[in-house]
């Protein structure tokens with residue numbers, strides 16, 4: 001099989017920040033156009049796995065291939081929306097400015113954004129339903145709205161792979177459905193999506209495939225394979241009741 | 250006329266003044282533009298560090314030329330020396346912050362005082378070779394600027410300004426979101442170094458004008474002034490440049506009038522300018538903030554006004570409202586302004602609720618009556634019901650009210666027998682709740698009938714003597730009372 005049939009391949013990945021590894025011997029493959037959820041308890045290494053897929057963290061061992069090429073050589077192919085933006089919210093940029101940053105990778109050194117770029121940005125803001133806020137300074141938005149602006153920026157990048165770290169955390173029902181629409185639309189356009197997700201109740205409904213992570217990769221595959229009593233109770237110690245309910249329902 | 254002439258025109262005829270104005274403006278403008286990025290990256294302290302550290306380089310450069318070539322006060326060597334010492338300082342700051350747990354701010358503090366101290370020791374130990382007037386560096390001398398300094402700062406300024414303009418987008422994204430910038434392949438670290446280099450250059454060239462102590466002010470004060478006025482980096486830089494120029498212009502006049510040191514006057518003017526903007530800025534200024542607070546009308550008062558207007562069938566005047574809701578005339582004016590802006594009321598002297606206002610009034614009424622029902626259920630004596638509910642009705646979050654209403658089992662009336670208005674959290678209401686809608690188009694939100702009326706239809710509904718007639722697409726459909734009671738509609742906004 002040609003390796004670049006896969007959007008992302010992770011092989012024997014180990015990452016550690018201190019003496020105890022945050023990720024240990026993780027291997028999986030994600031096919032092009034799949035909508036994949038990463039689940040696992042707090043501190044399981046989900047965000048670390050995302051950063052590893054972007055080449056942002058140092059790997060102890062293992063490799064990450066993006067479309068068959070080492071991740072270091074594939075800058076710009078993956079767009080990423082972090083869990084918590086670390087940006088300065090008082091920075092003098094507007095929503096439209098931030099979304100336009102998604103196009104910077106395509107602009108070349110001197111060229112100014114063209115009409116086409118502006119149209120792309122408008123479309124992306126429209127998709128996340130933030131068109132009405134274009135002129136608003138980025139700090140003067142709610143957390144969910146800020147999250148959506150960063151999603152628009154990631155879409156504007158036109159990347160083939162989109163990584164979203166907990167896009168559904170702390171958003172209301174309307175925003176959640178807006179984000180789901182965006183995911184569906186991106187999937188239709190053939191974009192590979194990897195999403196860190198916290199809510200087990202909705203995970204099986206939202207994603208084609210799940211990765212269950214807690215330092216190691218406990219399971220990978222379609223939701224009904226991953227949602228097995230013994231797996232979940234091992235990963236989420238002590239919160240068994242919830243899962244029995246979940247598995248029944 | 251004469252005094253005006255001496256005050257404003259006379260200085261302009263003096264060569265030294267013009268030179269200071271030209272040289273100072275160039276440097277101040279570039280400082281201000283660079284300063285925007287400096288304050289956004291929270292590097293203000295770095296400017297200070299660089300200006301102090303360069304003293305060591307000036308001393309070393311002087312000494313080197315004197316001892317090796319026997320040249321006295323070689324300006325070029327002192328300049329190169331100061332740049333070298335600035336770069337060394339920056340490098341050491343980064344190095345210490347990187348290899349140890351010392352954070353960058355502390356690292357700056359250690360390194361610049363260290364390098365500055367080395368400079369001071371150097372200059373005093375070799376005092377007999379070095380004839381540097383330290384005061385000159387500390388205070389600067391904008392009014393006695395040398396041709397060499399002028400040429401150097403012009404070149405440096407032009408170079409720094411072109412770098413910033415050419416790479417503007419990259420400086421913007423690397424300051425705002427370095428992680429994202431790196432992910433699309435922008436060399437973040439390189440830009441950081443280039444930028445620090447630019448800051449060093451511009452600081453070194455500005456020191457000769459305003460001195461070591463004041464240079465950081467020239468870097469950040471005009472930029473900070475601009476920051477109070479805009480939400481876009483492009484505009485912020487343009488405004489900062491303007492404020493940089495006015496600082497020099499105003500400062501120079503000030504120094505001539507008061508016969509004071511040029512650098513001090515410039516920074517004093519820049520600071521006063523900042524304070525003035527801080528007071529008066531339309532959005533982020535203190536005055537605007539104070540005004541906003543003063544004009545704010547408590548939500549509770551707004552709601553009470555709406556409720557009192559709803560009670561009266563005809564338009565009301567200010568005085569009618571103040572009978573029910575106690576407040577000062579000024580607050581009354583602001584409240585009416587707010588209601589009209591929000592589209593809740595209309596009118597100039599006599600006010601009337603709009604459709605939106607009346608729906609809001611019904612919502613409040615519902616909140617009041619639902620609370621009363623709830624309190625009654627909780628065993629609160631009837632005599633206290635109204636008063637307590639009047640306080641609670643301001644907790645009228647739509648969903649919560651609907652929730653309590655549901656828990657109470659959707660009662661039709663409150664304990665006093667008053668009807669609970671059928672209005673709902675999605676902004677819809679039942680037609681029986683509101684009169685006077687017959688001349689308006691409404692959207693059907695829910696309906697239970699087998700006649701040709703469906704959810705989402707835009708219709709016009711008229712109450713006739715023998716029932717209700719719905720006008721839809723030119724046709725008319727008659728509905729019974731019970732069908733209308735089960736139907737909810739919403740005004741088109």
Ligand SMILES: Nc1ncnc2c1ncn2[C@@H]1O[C@H](COP(=O)(O)OP(=O)(O)OP(=O)(O)O)[C@@H](O)[C@H]1O
Pocket residue numbers: 017018022040041042043044045046047048049083
């Ligand atoms: N920069 C860091 N330095 C040191 N340790 C870190 C760092 N980032 C994460 N860790 C540790 O690595 C482990 C995995 O962290 P990670 O952020 O990947 O978890 P997560 O699954 O995303 O958790 P959450 O659900 O809370 O977002 C945790 O034990 C965490 O304490």
Ligand SMILES: [Mg+2]
Pocket residue numbers: 046047048083165
């Ligand atoms: Mg995380």
